[in-house]
Amino acid sequence: MIGTIALAIGVVLGLILEPTVPVWLQPYLPIAVVAALDAVFGGIRARLDGIFDSKVFVVSFVSNVLVAALVVFLGDKLGVGGQLSTGVVVVLGVRIFGNAAAIRRHLFRA
Amino acid sequence: MSTSLLDSLLTDHLDHGYAEAAERKAKQATDKANGKATDQATHHVDAKTLLAVGLLLIGFVLAIAYRGTAQQAPDSERARQGLVKDVEEGTATSDSLQRRAESLGGLLVRERDAALTASETGDKVSKQVRDLERAAALVPVHGPGISVQLGDAAPAQQIDPATGKPLTVPPDDNGRLRDRDLQSVVNALWAAGAEAIAINDERLAPTTTIRAAGEAILVDLRPVASPYTIKAIGDPDVLLPRFADSVAARRYQSLSSVFGISFTVQREEDLALRAATGTDLRYAEPLDTTSPPPGSATPRRAPAGPAGRAPSGTSGGTPAGPSGTPVSPSGGGGR
DSSP states (O other): OHHHHHHHHHHHHHHHHOOOOOGGGGGGHHHHHHHHHHHHHHHHHHHHHTOOOHHHHHHHHHHHHHHHHHHHHHHHHHTOHHHHHHHHHHHHHHHHHHHHHHHHHHHHOO | OHHHHHHHHHHOOSOHHHHHHHHHHHHHHHHHHTTOOOOHHHHHHHHHHHHHHHHHHHHHHHHHHHHHHHHHHHHHHHHHHHHHHHHHHHHHHHHHHHHHHHHHHHHHHHHHHHHHTTSHHHHHHHHHHHHHHHHTTOSOEEEEEEEEEEEOOOOEEEEOTTTOOEEEEOOOGGGSOOHHHHHHHHHHHHHHTOSEEEETTEEOOTTOOEEEETTEEEETTEEEOSSEEEEEESOHHHHHHHHHTSHHHHHHHHHHHHHOOEEEEEEEEEEEEOOOOOOOOSSOOOOOOOOOOTTSOOOOOOOOOTTOSOOTTOOOOOOOOSSSSOOOOOOOTTO
């Protein structure tokens, strides 16, 4: 319940405050988005599995964003930034789909 | 090694932290059952705030990303729309100015005629001016004539081999009309005895050019697009057979069957052509003339005196008459 409200507040804040993303941060925004989605799906699945833990949830989200950003940053410096961000999106995307499948099994038993 | 990495990528979707945390909790629970004290209450509050902060952050990131994308995509679209609007406004302004110039020109002609017809010489001058203006395509005219329709070849319908869907291919170069096509048709019309010609309602004056700018065809610096309607005023009974017999007409007749361009000629009972945009003569200056006797053949001025200026008293200097003289409008530039 608190989680849903917080999520809604976050969305509303983002829409109302209209923060301008600095140019140097813009390449990392897609990665942050994928990491955020991964954290949300992982959290929902853990909740359904009955092993949810908010500390793990927050730490895993933040660290995923940071590590992904670091990998992409290094890739940018070494000339493989585009490929590495594709890699990050693929890995996190696979996890999102896997977790979504687990959630589906929980909810529909199918 | 690599297989196990791929395996874990494809099977372990959940962060291992959750399982470990659950294990820890279970251990704590057993410890508690065994009587060891833990600060369960504060930990609980911590967890809720953490969860709220984390989800707030996630919502924030998602909203920023959404806003960024929603803002970026319309940016380019907005710029394009703005440019299109600018062009449309510019065209509308130019059109309305053109109309205003035409109506003011008509007013000017009426005022001038009223002023000139007061005297007998003025009457002659007025008539002469009207003839010259008609020849220079500076006044709107109407009358019987013919209209020639010329159009690019229609896009060929082909079937995409991959999808099986019909594919529209732009007409290849052979089926597209060029500036020189319009030029040859217009020249053939002048030669056939046309007295006034307009392409897509752009009236041709003696100095009007028909030329290409990239893919576009410009008539008097205004772009015209296919299909082209060329209206020519003249005696249809003379114009039609003479034009149909011309080299250009026969060529486009045969080209239309080979390349699929459209080419039709038809007789018109009454065509109305508007005035051409006036040309400013920057270098040519009128000769000193006295009023020539009306109806007399306009004698060419004899080679002038040593100074080269027209000696006063030499009559003539009237430019070629309005009709019968094929005026070639072909500009030739840009080819």
